[in-house]
Amino acid sequence: MGTIISMSTGTGSERGGSAALTIGIDVGGTSIRASVVDSAGEVLDSLQSPTPASAKALENGLDRAVRELSARHEVAAVGLAVAGFITPDRTTVRFAPHLPWVGAPVGRDLGQRLGLPVILEHDVNAAAWAEHRFGAAAGGRNVVMLAIGTGIGAALLADGRLYRGSHGVAPELGHIQVVPDGRPCACGKHGCWERYCSGTALVDTAIELLAADPATSTVLAREVAVDPGVLTGRRIAGAAQDGDPLALETMREFARWLGVGLALIGDVYDPDLVVIAGGVASSSPLFIDEAREHYAALTTGAGHRPLARIRPTQLGEAAGMIGAAELARAVLPDRVG
Template identity: 65%
Template sequence: MLTVGVDVGGTSVRAGVVNADGAVLDTARAATPSGEEALEEAIGAAVAEVASRHKVSAVGLAVAGFVAPDRRTVRFAPHLAWRQAPVADRIAARVGMPVVLEHDANAAALAEHRFGAARGAGIAVLVAIGTGIGGALLIDGKVFRGAHGVAPELGHLRLVPDGRPCPCGKNGCWERYCSGTALTTTAVELLARHPGVSTLMAREALGDSRAVTGRRVAAAARDGDPLAKRAMADLARWLGEGLALVADVYDPEVVVIGGGVSESAPLFLDDARERYAAVVTGAGHRPLARIRTAQLGDDAGIVGVATLARELAPTRTARNGRR
């Protein structure tokens, strides 16, 4: 049975046809519109495009936002138009198939547990490092959601009291020090303090700090730029600090590092592992979690939510009397 997974992000909507082995057979992509109606039209069109080429039976949406425990409603999505919106029912009406929702980090974690880096782990944590940090916790392969469906918000753990301000309203959140955005902030701060150290990064900036991006910092670090390497070392330090905190709370078997920043893992992951091992409670006297990079890349959310749709949608169809 083929199903469609749709990754609904702040910049793009990507639909993929997924089989029972977790393989993505076909995709369609569109830019993410700003309004609710336009966004739902874009999702419907992307699903219709791949459904015209394959016989599919259900749809899952991976959403960067708070999803209600019944996986029918999007309560809040900071980069999308939905607020307390019955998204699953609206999209189902458009596409004529059962639809389920899932938080995008949860969907990616499910995919990595079923097909990737966390396969078989009893307790697994996914840390998705991109613009910010998304997190997911799996216990015996099941998503832990908390009492109200919004756990775990790992990116907003406060690591630095009175630290960098965060859009969430707090200061010193983990993602302010360990993310693509944080990497940019750190590089700009270092450029201001040490203007003569970095030839490559100074040339990137050209007097305009907006020219500095996380991807450019990583590229400069690969080319040996000393300031960019220092920025990557700072990210590694804070990744290790945050992972130690996560391990103190959850004691996972495996931590999977995903998201766009994970593509640069060779630049920081070994140092992050060392920092984690040094500062975790009971360092030197306890087993450590395996820290691995995600195996499914950008497809993880699509694969996870399509798999969820395969498992849940037939049940919902039967309950609704349409099977």
């Protein structure tokens, strides 16, 4: 599994009281991050390790992580936050593009190995549940979370309950087509929303702007001319903060497409709250106000209906682990409420 990095911040008896402790694990394509979480959503202990390449090694790594944390804390259940399609009973990974699982009954197999209840959840669903219980979505009734990074992950809470659809794969908002015959998407379609509103899309937009005006001379444009590899979403956001005109125009396009998508979401779901998470959330001051303006102007019935509040994530990268742990706690037989 590789080296495990442990980060203990206390014991269950010190922070968790008599309430059951659970483990939440964010199973990412690069790393496994596992945390012991109490019933107040506080992270008591954590560890991290590289994600193994094979299914067997990955399951062995998860087993090892749980056993290491269980040796320090009495835990009652485990939740896995997975970027992939999960069956409605939350026991099996149908498909995960960055993990070696296809039709894998991970929850059943890992539960048998550990002797603990193990549930699976889509990673953005888990993060949304954490924000609903303990963070930016607290008090929201109909909530959409958008995790905007390489692409767009999404989650929906309807009347305070996670909506997973009939087959456990809803909502795939990032693959709503916004531009017919637009930019190609890894999903096989063209013109998906995430191809215009994501960290990857920032790079594509900047390239298109440079192609349309090759004479553009800004700090960012000159850097790209020397080394095209410098053009990343993070660098564009940094250049925009510094006032670079090319980067600012790229962020304006991003804000416009975010507003387009928010208007579509508003017409379909009519949420009272949208939480923005993912890699671009830290740059939200660069685009959120302009995105709100586009959203307000494009929503059907504009000016005659309430609009959703838009907030950045409060729990950040820990949300998936906290949410998975809380969802695992909900399956315990002595759960109250």
